[in-house]
Amino acid sequence: MPHNIYLHSALVKSRQVDRSRPAEVKEANMYYLIECTVALFVSLLINIFVIAVFGAVFYKKTNMDVYKKCAESGSSYINILPKDNRTLDVDIFKGGVVIGCYFGTPALYIWAIGILAAGQSSTMTGTYSGQFVMEGFLNLTWSRFARVTLTRSLAIIPTVIVAAVQDVSNLSSMNDILNVLQSILLPFALIPILTFTSLKTLMHQFTNGIFGKLVGVLITLVVMAVNAYFVVDFVEHLGSVYLYILAGIILFLYLVFVIYLLWLSSVAAGISCLRLGQEGRFNHEVLRN
Template sequence: MHPREEEEQRLLANPLLDSSEEERAYDSTEKVHIIGVDESNEGGGGEEDENDDVYSTKTPPFSWKKLWLFTGPGFLMSIAFLDPGNLEGDLQAGAIAGYSLLWLLLWATAMGLLVQLLSARLGVATGRHLAELCREEYPTWARLLLWVMAELALVGADIQEVIGSAIAIKILSNGFLPLWAGVIITALDCFIFLFLENYGVRKLEALFAILIGTMAISFAWMFGETKPNGVELLLGVLVPKVSSKTIKEAVGVVGSIIMPHNVFLHSALVQSREIDTRKVGRVREAINYYSIESAVALIISFIINMFVTTVFAKAFYGTEKANDIGLVNAGQYLEEKYGRGLLPILYIWAIGLLAAGQSSTITSTYAGQFIMGGFLNLRLKKWLRALITRSCAIIPTLTVALVFETSEGSLDVLNEWLNVLQSMQIPFALIPLLCLVSKVDIMGVFKIGRTLQIISWLVAALVIVINGYLLADFFSSEVSGVIFTSTVFIFTAAYVVFIIYLVSRGISFSNFPLNSKRLTNSEI
């Protein structure tokens, strides 16, 4: 064996990749079978390739069949880019800024892709997901604090997603079903999730393919109905432009693209495939396939988000209603603008919104199980973990629905607070992720190289600074009074200190390859 290959194999052989270790995210019986499905036997058989030892260090040739088998986790991950909170950000960006922020949506999606690829890389290379690794890498107090932050982000996202579904259900029932009833109906989706998961991971992934397809068709239909300007659309994607009047929307586009719970989720989802983690070639192969399917999934999510932005840019940019539009009244405003037609645009919007809400609430339930189980090392039955996870979000959401039932316009104010809540949690998912994928003791040969470390930290810093701007802007207008101001100041100081602690700890064990060249091949 070549010395370089021996070094790779040695670095791969760390405790986290021991095949005898107990499975964490998925039982071995739940995983999609990958081992033995090679280009030499794509016609069937599924037997282990007799020359499989060749792939101990070398990556197997590309196989369309394998790409299909690896396809799924990236599309579940992409749902977080299409949840009701993102859709509301899209429609407000379109109504207030027109087509001018489409380029930013494109680059924000690209930054989100980078983060998700690092999350997938962590899960594949270690055989564990981010929450589990945080439990082992940080002291108890820091681990519990990270868990609380992840749970807060999850609850905030889930409230938005469930309320979005409830709004869609109310529209589709012509107002017969109130918001609280829609919340209860949406809460039942966890049982659908559990039912499908019992029949295999691929069944659950098929459900999400249907929901994403429903969103794509609904918003593409709206795109066709409103007929946005193609030239302005193309210029919006290609020509960077931000004005002082649209800075808040621009910051919102970037700030909402990273969902903390989604970073934890993707590192677990990639473990649903059975691969031989003892072989460098097999692990690298899995990372390559996951990179392809994640990129395709986020291209589709970008197109859907672009449809929504351009529809509302065409309909409301420069109008009096531009500053008042939100999830609650968006469908009604569209109907007033374009009439009912053969298929009322109000219901097309509601169908797309319902698909977005339902799919994102299921993934939130999924993420909640991994986050709770990983940080706390719980060994509960799946139905019990799902019930606990769902209750954490549904109880406050039901309260919100009952309180705001008679004043739905106030939901937009609530949504701002929820966005702030999630923005505050972003550093506590991004920083641990970047620290762990930079650590040779964790990643072995798949530790990211210095160039990618620099790029990743710059992207993380940009996202954190942008969300910091959102927080500062929000609290500067909301905070008043000596007691409230003092309380916010104390929490802000503690918040900043914790971030500094995480960064300093990451730098101390990131093991930058300053003098050694042995890991340069691990660059993506």
Template sequence: MSKGYDNPSYEGNGKLDTYEKEDKGANGIQNGGDKQFVNEDDGKREKFSFRQLWLFTGPGWLMSIAYLDPGNIESDLQSGVVAGHRLLWVTFWASFLGFLMQRLSARLGTVTGKHLAEICYESFPKVPNVLLWIMVEIAVIGSDIQEVIGTAIALFLLSKEKIPLWAGCVITLVDTFTFLFLDRYGRRKLEFFFAFLIMVMAISFGINYGADLPPQGEIAIGTIVPGCTGCNKDWFLQAVAAVGAIIMPHNLYLHSALVTKNDVDRSKKSTIRLANFYTSVEAGISIGVSFLINLIVVSVFGHVLHDKTYGEINARCNAKNWYPEMFNCTIDSNTCVATDNVDADLYKGGIALGCTYGAAFTFIWAIGILASGQSSTMTGTYAGQFAMQGFLNLNWAPWKILVITRLVAMAPTLFVAGFTNIQTLTGLNDILNTVMSIQLPFAIIPCLCFTSSRVHMGDFRNGPIQKIIICLLSIIVLAINMIFVFQYVSETVPNKWYFLVPIVIYFVSYFIFVGYLAIYLFICLGFEQLTKFQFLRRIYKLEPFLEQTLDIP
């Protein structure tokens, strides 16, 4: 089996090969700018090119939308309500960890010309491969439901409750086909459109931020200084939830697929090296922007709702005559106590902004949520398309995959929207964040496997220090997510045997599968002595490691 960088170039939008007919350096990278890189093929230096970075711009911004989906925005909101600005450092480091994982995912696609799902199909036997596909599709559908809920709530607020929640769900289903139609006119146009939606989010949430500037010193300290002074159980659970909400499992599959559309000459190591650099820079910029938007949301609600009681917010609503019943604890349908600290979700948070700054700020908030839901809708569609195509080796038309994933996601959402209330619908986000946390190992472990493998990445595999750092950080992230899952299950599942037995059976099977993937990870990390065991040769595809034999004692 040939190493990744020997694979033929992948047809796409045109990136590195765009300059085949223009002035370029010896490695196929356009010269320009003022920062230089060493071309190891001939010892020459290549300058940093903003024009080349522009040509690589697109996949990272589409990927970063997952960091701004309605589930993340609600997690930011709740982080601000629960802990003020003191958990901003969690959002920062979670975003940084997300960048490290996205960088690995992008490197895999750039070096091999194949995306993560395709390599899973080639590298795992049929049963583990199908199980991985199911887990990824569950993550895609869970994310899809969050996006539908976010869009429905935004339309509910913008129409002053004239568009019912179920109708908002149907509208979301229809407009996804509109975006797919836009994609037929070129991926670049779709990338520009989503960049516009990110700008709408930044402006919308930024207006709320500027309405009454939060204490800038507290925000800076909360972002830079890790700590938990005076924290309680709610703070800890919110910090764990924030990590789980930001790092999305299907996003690793998505990013690895999007970068394969870059046209790279994989016969030259220097070209691949610079391609890896530009994709990393683009991913870093896009995730940095998404972090700033997340920071704004946390800061706004940390300033408006942290340590505020239902009685205080109700007084604001009465003064503005804006949804005076929302935080009124004397109404039987509101299960709250006036002296308790307020809690919030996407809907109540928007109302609280209107009660604090004026009705217009509820609508401004809703516009931002609408942009969040609409933009993340299409990235979820792409992730589902790439997963199905890669894991099952299918080449269905995108609209067929869209119909299947959308209908599966829409059925439970429509049921809840049609037969329950807004509180139940918004409460689904907690369940869905738990679902995302459960699926995370099935993206992180395969990504670590293949980016550390000499068989798949050749000279571009993770180095020893990088392997140690990434593996340790991944263990921390997975442990944090499991804490969140078990805490949520223990608090919500009734203590009855007929509930507990299926859950125990599921998690035993779950950890057996995670262990199966972990053994393969050890082989990819360099413990190739394991390939000597006949039992492992029967349950894994180890032929590539045996064909490219190292001196195994």
């Protein structure tokens, strides 16, 4: 969720902290760290639970195995499941159906409520992130109600239209495409934030240390590599030569742009360090004279 980085930044800016006092800023950073760590840890636990349940149900299963299990449980959604011996392939909707077959109908509704809650959470964070970005880049002076109405409408209305004219299977495929698009956007959030938090002229005494920079760069590279692998894997499953060619061209341009972004960030960091050095020499000369 690359847009959440902007959301967290906006939420931090909204806190009443005297930024002229380093001790108060340091204390606020500690509480921000605890807040984000707790939120991300809870999200991690939820994802571990989901993966564990799916692994227990889906591992080494074929479509026929699941079809027989759903037939025994009397599932009303059995018609959407194929009857062959290929490895089980599910999406969000079929995954919930299969869970209901193995753990009973309540599990199916628990899964549905969880997906609804996740969708609402994602929509709200995306909407608020867009709202804060619009305020910063476009300098909008609308009332809060007008901004929220516009951004929520832009987020929800297209989704409602797609849901009304398409079936559930197409919506599940659309979710996969959205995940791929968010993966592609990650470097445009991670690289600038690493650059900005490493600038002495911007962060002063709160600049990232050498250890923080190394860890940040390593984590960013790992996340980008994992997401690049899954993007390629997603394209391979589409099975069209023309899509391969198109994906190859887009991937090449994308990598060129990411390299350009890295170069631009390094140039900005170098200029900042040069200016800081010049200011230091100037101050030294003033004090000496």
